[in-house]
Amino acid sequence: MNRIILITITALTLVLSNCKQKEANDESQAEKELSRAEIIENKLKKAYPNFIEKIENNHLIWTDSSTMVFDDMVSNKSFDSLLNYPDIEDQFHFIYPMDSDYLSVLSLNYDPGRIRNDAFLKKMYGSTEEEVKKNLVEIIWLPNSDSTKLQVTTINEVHTKLQNISNELETLPEELKKYVLKPAGTFKWRVISGTNRLSAHSFGIAIDINVNYSHYWKWDVDTNKKFKYQNKIPLQIVNIFEKHGFIWGGKWYHYDTMHFEYRPELIN
Numbered sequence: 001m002n003r004i005i006l007i008t009i010t011a012l013t014l015v016l017s018n019c020k021q022k023e024a025n026d027e028s029q030a031e032k033e034l035s036r037a038e039i040i041e042n043k044l045k046k047a048y049p050n051f052i053e054k055i056e057n058n059h060l061i062w063t064d065s066s067t068m069v070f071d072d073m074v075s076n077k078s079f080d081s082l083l084n085y086p087d088i089e090d091q092f093h094f095i096y097p098m099d100s101d102y103l104s105v106l107s108l109n110y111d112p113g114r115i116r117n118d119a120f121l122k123k124m125y126g127s128t129e130e131e132v133k134k135n136l137v138e139i140i141w142l143p144n145s146d147s148t149k150l151q152v153t154t155i156n157e158v159h160t161k162l163q164n165i166s167n168e169l170e171t172l173p174e175e176l177k178k179y180v181l182k183p184a185g186t187f188k189w190r191v192i193s194g195t196n197r198l199s200a201h202s203f204g205i206a207i208d209i210n211v212n213y214s215h216y217w218k219w220d221v222d223t224n225k226k227f228k229y230q231n232k233i234p235l236q237i238v239n240i241f242e243k244h245g246f247i248w249g250g251k252w253y254h255y256d257t258m259h260f261e262y263r264p265e266l267i268n
């Protein structure tokens, strides 16, 4: 009798685990079948639920019903074209590496997050300096150890996220905290030096931490226009920013290790 029960239980367990296996297979199959537009739509909706409705007929539909072309259908863009004329889709051209071995993917020009569609960011955060300023508030950076006042946008709750980052950084031991004391700044309506492209700082979504421990590719360019990756910022600090939706400029071939910006669509 006991044997029959045992055999029945074993058989049932096998059937159930097969069902689970089939479900998992079906799910991964469904994932595979998602188009690139659908994958990006999911990322954008998750990152910006108040703004993004859907992607349909090659257009990004905003919650206020306005639309933007999703893919301009220009294929094989050069790196310069990606930087200067990106569509919405191009912002996802490089995958932002989440693992600690990010250096292994930093091949020539691999700059995940440096491809920014200005129209996309202007739509959310403001299209002029005055418009962006209307949404800025002041936060106190590391109130117990630094107290620098920083201007950050309230759009997408970026100010709350940066304050939460500050709270976490404040609990770090001194040898780690030194990297984030005396931050170099947040909001500044400006183009990136040597270009016509707006910096992420223009939208109140970026912060530069302590310059004294930072590296920037432009500071290291030699007479042959070559530069070699350098970084001192510990990954414990990077992880805290990433947890709250901020990407790090240290994960770019054109590294800027003081720079963090709110781009949750590249992290989720």
Ligand SMILES: [Zn+2]
Pocket (backbone or CB within 6 Å): 201, 206, 207, 208, 258, 259, 260
């Ligand atoms: Zn910066």
